[in-house]
Amino acid sequence: MASGTKRKRSSSPPSAAEDRPGSSGSSSQEMGVIKRKNIVKGNEGGLKYICDVCSADITSTVRIRCAHPACSEYDLCVPCFSKGESSRDHDPKSHPFSVIEQHSIPIYTRDWGADEELLLLEGLEVYGLGSWSDVADHVGGFRTKEEVCDHYTRTYIESSQFPLPENADPKDLSLIEEIPREEFQARKKRRIEDRKDAAKSAAPATPKQKPTASVPACHEVQGYMPGRLEFETEFCNEAEEAVQHMMFDPGDGVNPRTGELEPEMELKMLVMNIYNARLTARADRKKIIFEHELLQYRRNNIVDKRRTKEERDLHNKAKPFARMMNHQDFEAFTTNLEYEHNLRQAIGQLQDWRQMRIGDLKSGEKYEHDKQIRAQRPAATGVFDRISGVRMPKTNPPVEIPPATTALTAPELPERLKSNPHPQKVSSLAHAPSSTLHPSVAALTPTKGPLTNGNNNISATPPSQSKPKYSVPPLGGTTPLKLANENTTDLHLLTKEEADLCSALRLMPKPYLVIKEGLIKEAMRSGGSLKRKSAKEVCKIDPSKSTRIFDFFVHSGWIQKV
Numbered sequence: 001m002a003s004g005t006k007r008k009r010s011s012s013p014p015s016a017a018e019d020r021p022g023s024s025g026s027s028s029q030e031m032g033v034i035k036r037k038n039i040v041k042g043n044e045g046g047l048k049y050i051c052d053v054c055s056a057d058i059t060s061t062v063r064i065r066c067a068h069p070a071c072s073e074y075d076l077c078v079p080c081f082s083k084g085e086s087s088r089d090h091d092p093k094s095h096p097f098s099v100i101e102q103h104s105i106p107i108y109t110r111d112w113g114a115d116e117e118l119l120l121l122e123g124l125e126v127y128g129l130g131s132w133s134d135v136a137d138h139v140g141g142f143r144t145k146e147e148v149c150d151h152y153t154r155t156y157i158e159s160s161q162f163p164l165p166e167n168a169d170p171k172d173l174s175l176i177e178e179i180p181r182e183e184f185q186a187r188k189k190r191r192i193e194d195r196k197d198a199a200k201s202a203a204p205a206t207p208k209q210k211p212t213a214s215v216p217a218c219h220e221v222q223g224y225m226p227g228r229l230e231f232e233t234e235f236c237n238e239a240e241e242a243v244q245h246m247m248f249d250p251g252d253g254v255n256p257r258t259g260e261l262e263p264e265m266e267l268k269m270l271v272m273n274i275y276n277a278r279l280t281a282r283a284d285r286k287k288i289i290f291e292h293e294l295l296q297y298r299r300n301n302i303v304d305k306r307r308t309k310e311e312r313d314l315h316n317k318a319k320p321f322a323r324m325m326n327h328q329d330f331e332a333f334t335t336n337l338e339y340e341h342n343l344r345q346a347i348g349q350l351q352d353w354r355q356m357r358i359g360d361l362k363s364g365e366k367y368e369h370d371k372q373i374r375a376q377r378p379a380a381t382g383v384f385d386r387i388s389g390v391r392m393p394k395t396n397p398p399v400e401i402p403p404a405t406t407a408l409t410a411p412e413l414p415e416r417l418k419s420n421p422h423p424q425k426v427s428s429l430a431h432a433p434s435s436t437l438h439p440s441v442a443a444l445t446p447t448k449g450p451l452t453n454g455n456n457n458i459s460a461t462p463p464s465q466s467k468p469k470y471s472v473p474p475l476g477g478t479t480p481l482k483l484a485n486e487n488t489t490d491l492h493l494l495t496k497e498e499a500d501l502c503s504a505l506r507l508m509p510k511p512y513l514v515i516k517e518g519l520i521k522e523a524m525r526s527g528g529s530l531k532r533k534s535a536k537e538v539c540k541i542d543p544s545k546s547t548r549i550f551d552f553f554v555h556s557g558w559i560q561k562v
Contacts, residue, residue, distance in 0.1 A: 051077040053085045061102070068095035104185050106175040108155050108165045111191075113184065116141065120152065141188070142195035220297050235285050239278040242271055292327045311338050470497060470555045472504040472548055481506040501552055505545045512549075515539050519553060529560040 049059045056077050064081040066074040070089045084092050103114035112120075116139055123138030132145035139148060155165050167175065223232040246268060253265025261269070289295060304312060315334055322330045353364045474480075480503045485491055490509040491499065502512050518538045523530045532550055539546035554561045 049075055051075060051080055052090075053077075053080040053087050063100050065098050065100050066090055066095050067098050071095060104188060105181050106179050106184055108167050108175075109151070110175065110179060111187075112151060112155075113188065116143075120148065124152070142192055142199070221295050224295060229286075235282040236278040239275055239282075243275050246271070288323055292322055292330065310341060314338060314341055470501075470552055472501050472552070474504060475506075475544060478506060480504050483509075497552070497556075501549070505548060507545070515541070515549060516553075519549070520558060523559040529562045531562045 048057065049063060050056065051058050051063075052074055053076060058075060058077045062078055064076040064078065066076075068090075074088075074090055076085070081092070081097075086092050103118075105114055106112065107114045108117060119139045120135065123135035127134040127138070132149045136143045136145040136148045156163060159165050161168060224230075225232065248268070253262050253268070254260070255262055294300070304315075307315065314337055318330075318334050318337055321333065325333060349364075349368075353367065356367060358364045358367055483491055483499055483503050488509060490513065493513065494502065494509055498512070499509075501507075502509060507515075515538070519530065519535060522534060522538050530550075532547065535550040536543055536546045539549060550559075550561075553559045
């Protein structure tokens with residue numbers, strides 16, 4: 001627990017392999033957790049060691065390390081050790097100690113000392129292979145990440161004695177004899193001073209234009225995380241939920257007697273196959289996005305705005321083919337489609353000029369110009385263009401003749417038009433009081449009523465000309481069905497005659513409306529006429545009931561009997 005109360009010192013790696021065989025990286029990775037060490041970046045010795053009594057800097061000199069288990073990472077300077085000073089749980093009378101010197105001598109290469117080699121290996125153990133920036137800060141001495149990476153690759157990876165360096169033999173003292181300790185330390189001090197002066201005189205680094213954090217807000221496409229090459233919401237985003245609690249133990253799922261997989265293991269393998277298929281589909285979609293540069297949203301949007309509306313629609317319709325092509329082939333494909341579209345338009349324009357007896361391109365250009373001018377000209381207010389400036393008197397609108405479908409859905413409309421040849425006169429008299437009108441005119445005056453079967457109940461015909469009421473022939477051996485709003489839904493959608501028909505035939509309103517819709521649609525296909533046999537096939541009910549429904553529709557004028 002003493003290491004947790006360390007004042008200003010970072011975690012101190014040993015300077016010699018015999019002082020701490022396991023390296024401090026093992027204690028930093030207990031329980032699989034990697035703990036980052038606080039490092040003074042850019043100093044001359046990487047990690048900084050401080051005396052636990054007087055707080056003096058003992059990084060570049062000899063220090064005394066307590067070897068008792070009660071004192072973890074306890075260092076003293078030589079003056080405090082000679083005076084017998086102590087703090088915390090340290091007892092200088094009984095605790096063993098070790099003298100640690102600076103191993104600033106070359107052992108593997110000419111420009112790297114033993115102390116830097118130890119810091120390099122410890123930094124790789126703490127931060128992991130590939131985190132060269134953190135490892136360079138751990139080594140110190142103004143070493144750059146490129147320099148650290150290159151030294152590790154050449155000395156350890158490319159060595160003929162991999163994983164050991166070339167000069168790993170303890171008896172090999174060739175470099176130590178070639179470069180004495182004093183000369184090597186002088187070179188190291190001169191290198192550090194030169195790089196320190198270069199760092200002071202260097203221009204300030206330009207700030208980054210875009211943040212490098214892997215968050216959705218750091219990209220022009222919302223939800224995309226560039227640092228992880230992932231999206232906030234992936235394809236089949238819940239695919240991992242099926243396998244997040246799945247466990248596989250060695251030898252699990254195999255029956256020891258038969259050697260076959262157990263049903264539970266087969267189910268697990270099936271779920272894993274489904275999960276892998278979803279991951280494959282997710283990877284395929286990402287491949288399409290990266291291949292066709294769809295993440296360049298602003299650039300693609302600018303290019304899309306330069307296209308015409310027809311070219312834009314053509315490009316959008318061709319997008320499904322991008323899954324089967326690479327980006328270069330798809331661009332060539334869409335370019336050729338646009339070229340074909342432009343050729344077809346040009347051919348159609350030339351055919352139009354031929355019909356207008358235009359023989360040369362200059363006349364065709366003049367024709368197109370005049371055509372645009374005519375299209376922009378406002379519509380004439382009169383009958384002829386020559387007298388368009390003269391205001392013409394407002395004419396009465398012609399009587400609108402309903403189409404055939406309207407005649408089928410509203411059969412009373414033609415009868416009102418036939419019996420009332422002057423609809424405007426009737427509409428103008430509708431607001432006059434009936435007491436001031438002649439009896440013959442009052443009979444033609446429309447009276448307001450509720451909407452029934454899609455038509456306004458306007459009695460525009462004299463009472464003597466109204467159609468006789470249709471009487472439904474009763475069915476033998478049946479009693480009429482009593483229909484009321486309390487016990488029958490959709491009754492308000494029927495007329496009184498239709499309600500009487502449903503009561504006599506013992507039909508509910510909803511089935512009757514379905515039959516009615518089917519009969520009218522079938523009659524519209526054959527021009528408004530229908531055979532009795534065809535009506536029975538459409539109704540699909542008792543023939544006696546379908547016959548009465550057919551006769552009712554013929555009497556109402558909705559269909560014509562063949």
